Amino acid sequence: MPLLRFLQTPQPDADLTRTYDAIVVGSGAAGGMAAHVLTSKGLEVLMLEAGKKLDLDRELKSMEWPYEHPRRGQMPPGHHALTLNEYTIRQPPYGAGQPYDKVYNYIQGGNGADYSRNFMVDEKDHPYTGTRYAWVRARTLGGKTTIWGRLALRLSDYDFKARRRDGYGEDWPISYKDIAPYYDRVDRYLGISGVAEHLPHLPDSIFQRPTRLTAAEATLRAKMAAMGRTVTPYRAGVTTDGLEHNKYRSRCFGRGACARRPGGCDIHAVFDSPTGLIYPAQDTGRLSLRTNAVVREVLVDERTGKASGVAFLDAETGRAYEARARVVVLAASTLESARIMLLSKSQAHPNGIGNSSGHVGHNFCEHIMGPGVRGLVKDRIGAPRTIDDGRPGGFYVPRFRNLKERRTDFIRGYGFEGSAGNSMFAASDQPGFGADYKKRVRDLSGAYIEMGGFGEVLARYENYVALDPNTTDRWGIPVLRFHYQFGDNEKKMCEDMANTAQEMFEAAGFEIVGVSRTPLTEGWSIHELGTARMGSDRRTSVLNQFQQSHDVKNLFVVDGSSHVSASCQNPTWTIMALAWRSCDYLAEEFRRGRL
Numbered sequence: 001m002p003l004l005r006f007l008q009t010p011q012p013d014a015d016l017t018r019t020y021d022a023i024v025v026g027s028g029a030a031g032g033m034a035a036h037v038l039t040s041k042g043l044e045v046l047m048l049e050a051g052k053k054l055d056l057d058r059e060l061k062s063m064e065w066p067y068e069h070p071r072r073g074q075m076p077p078g079h080h081a082l083t084l085n086e087y088t089i090r091q092p093p094y095g096a097g098q099p100y101d102k103v104y105n106y107i108q109g110g111n112g113a114d115y116s117r118n119f120m121v122d123e124k125d126h127p128y129t130g131t132r133y134a135w136v137r138a139r140t141l142g143g144k145t146t147i148w149g150r151l152a153l154r155l156s157d158y159d160f161k162a163r164r165r166d167g168y169g170e171d172w173p174i175s176y177k178d179i180a181p182y183y184d185r186v187d188r189y190l191g192i193s194g195v196a197e198h199l200p201h202l203p204d205s206i207f208q209r210p211t212r213l214t215a216a217e218a219t220l221r222a223k224m225a226a227m228g229r230t231v232t233p234y235r236a237g238v239t240t241d242g243l244e245h246n247k248y249r250s251r252c253f254g255r256g257a258c259a260r261r262p263g264g265c266d267i268h269a270v271f272d273s274p275t276g277l278i279y280p281a282q283d284t285g286r287l288s289l290r291t292n293a294v295v296r297e298v299l300v301d302e303r304t305g306k307a308s309g310v311a312f313l314d315a316e317t318g319r320a321y322e323a324r325a326r327v328v329v330l331a332a333s334t335l336e337s338a339r340i341m342l343l344s345k346s347q348a349h350p351n352g353i354g355n356s357s358g359h360v361g362h363n364f365c366e367h368i369m370g371p372g373v374r375g376l377v378k379d380r381i382g383a384p385r386t387i388d389d390g391r392p393g394g395f396y397v398p399r400f401r402n403l404k405e406r407r408t409d410f411i412r413g414y415g416f417e418g419s420a421g422n423s424m425f426a427a428s429d430q431p432g433f434g435a436d437y438k439k440r441v442r443d444l445s446g447a448y449i450e451m452g453g454f455g456e457v458l459a460r461y462e463n464y465v466a467l468d469p470n471t472t473d474r475w476g477i478p479v480l481r482f483h484y485q486f487g488d489n490e491k492k493m494c495e496d497m498a499n500t501a502q503e504m505f506e507a508a509g510f511e512i513v514g515v516s517r518t519p520l521t522e523g524w525s526i527h528e529l530g531t532a533r534m535g536s537d538r539r540t541s542v543l544n545q546f547q548q549s550h551d552v553k554n555l556f557v558v559d560g561s562s563h564v565s566a567s568c569q570n571p572t573w574t575i576m577a578l579a580w581r582s583c584d585y586l587a588e589e590f591r592r593g594r595l
């Protein structure tokens with residue numbers, strides 16, 4: 001039974017006969033933030049979301065014990081989650097020819113996957129083609145924020161101005177000082193937990209109460225300090241002290257469900273876009289919402305070349321509709337926003353809207369994962385059990401490569417996410433059976449520690465998505481074809497990642513149980529970025545520093561597609577800080593009649 005359940009004030013229905021001030025496409029981190037900022041500035045907004053509105057409290061059921069679920073949290077028979085091997089040996093579309101009723105991405109292969117199943121797309125309805133890519137998509141109100149992993153990090157000028165340091169790629173058209181006030185606003189409005197470390201390359205947030213490191217993690221922190229590396233408690237996009245201005249969210253009670261299942265918190269201590277942004281925006285009376293609205297293209301006034309609205313299909317009936325607005329804000333996620341732009345061909349924009357540079361879909365980048373280490377902490381073997389997973393995350397090791405020193409084998413950097421201690425599901429790789437086996441599992445289960453790297457994948461023009469001329473989705477809309485693969489820099493970085501992971505655990509006195517050296521399939525990090533990058537030069541970029549199209553001044557694209565480079569820090573807090581900054585600018589331009 002959820003602890004909190006506030007009724008929303010009655011919502012205005014979407015009225016397709018009127019012209020809204022702005023249409024926001026998508027309701028995840030980016031769309032939710034756009035709706036919050038624009039409605040708070042007095043604009044009348046229509047949000048169109050392709051997925052359903054689900055009752056998050058009922059779906060996530062954070063308080064449900066595994067034995068209360070008919071299948072211990074597993075998906076029903078006939079529902080299949082793609083495996084690493086399938087991604088590796090098969091080519092997309094991964095749902096094609098599968099004997100299952102429904103096929104999902106790899107996230108659904110984990111513990112308690114049934115709790116997130118309804119958020120995720122069925123690969124059979126949503127194909128894509130080209131090179132292999134583990135594309136994780138949530139189609140529901142809130143998008144991927146309904147189940148995200150919560151690690152909330154800032155970027156710094158080591159990221160925004162990386163080209164100045166190593167000569168590669170492009171610098172962002174903004175510096176840290178431009179976005180810092182907006183990171184602060186996101187911190188205060190949504191809540192973030194962590195510890196200030198005063199690192200120039202990973203700026204601190206305005207933190208609420210941190211979660212505690214377990215004993216083994218604290219050992220690692222102490223040993224790493226001697227090596228000049230930082231181990232900090234997970235910087236979680238979670239309100240640990242509560243938010244007085246938000247009646248839909250509770251503070252974290254440390255019940256650990258977010259670590260036991262693929263994300264999600266039914267009391268919304270974890271940020272999710274519906275309770276954090278959309279319901280409060282609806283309470284202004286200025287946000288209309290239509291779910292099951294699959295936007296197909298941005299409509300253009302051929303007289304002016306400006307956006308006039310969008311065309312969409314009802315996801316259930318397939319019927320076509322149009323909605324009108326003075327400004328269109330795309331926030332359908334990095335790859336889906338690029339797809340909509342490419343689909344929006346008109347006389348004024350023959351290559352797709354906002355694509356006079358030819359860069360839409362290109363410079364696609366993300367994070368590479370795979371290398372990591374698992375260790376055994378000897379003084380924890382047989383120790384009394386403690387509730388170590390009653391928290392939203394373990395620890396984070398910020399980047400330490402290519403800061404002061406310059407490596408010759410690769411540029412840029414990587415960080416590690418990890419955790420140690422007891423969890424509800426005992427960690428064990430012990431062989432055997434019977435009483436001895438049970439004792440061994442009990443003794444060892446709280447003694448493991450592990451961490452895995454997330455490294456920057458360089459933005460390259462030749463890594464891109466385009467429309468597939470032959471394949472459409474269930475609604476008859478052309479799908480994306482991927483042309484994407486890791487390069488030499490990423491492979492060299494992964495070798496170093498595995499070596500340093502091992503080196504750190506050895507230095508901390510942990511027994512190495514396993515070192516993984518192989519990169520996972522492209523896409524595994526779920527941090528796709530950069531398909532409509534910002535820049536000052538309209539010949540080589542799609543958007544200006546306010547995520548406004550160079551070509552179409554009343555078109556904004558406020559999701560991760562605007563990232564110029566991936567950095568190695570998880571992107572969601574930056575997506576929201578940028579969206580806030582751009583929507584502030586949009587509202588002011590709108591007020592002055594310049595859009």
Ligand SMILES: Cc1cc2nc3c(=O)[nH]c(=O)nc-3n(C[C@H](O)[C@H](O)[C@H](O)COP(=O)(O)OP(=O)(O)OC[C@H]3O[C@@H](n4cnc5c(N)ncnc54)[C@H](O)[C@@H]3O)c2cc1C
Binds near residue numbers: 029570
């Ligand atoms: C399991 C998991 C763990 C993660 N962990 C982290 C983490 O620890 N830290 C971090 O920073 N990030 C993490 N992420 C990534 C994070 O969720 C994304 O960065 C973030 O959600 C991106 O926000 P977005 O608004 O761009 O896209 P989304 O959240 O994907 O929202 C896009 C929305 O647009 C809708 N949409 C798409 N196409 C259309 C269309 N044609 N018409 C209308 N609507 C459309 C979608 O249905 C969706 O609701 C994780 C993601 C997952 C799935």
Ligand code: SF4
Binds near residue numbers: 253254257
């Ligand atoms: S640990 Fe905190 S954030 Fe995670 S599910 Fe429990 S209450 Fe929510």
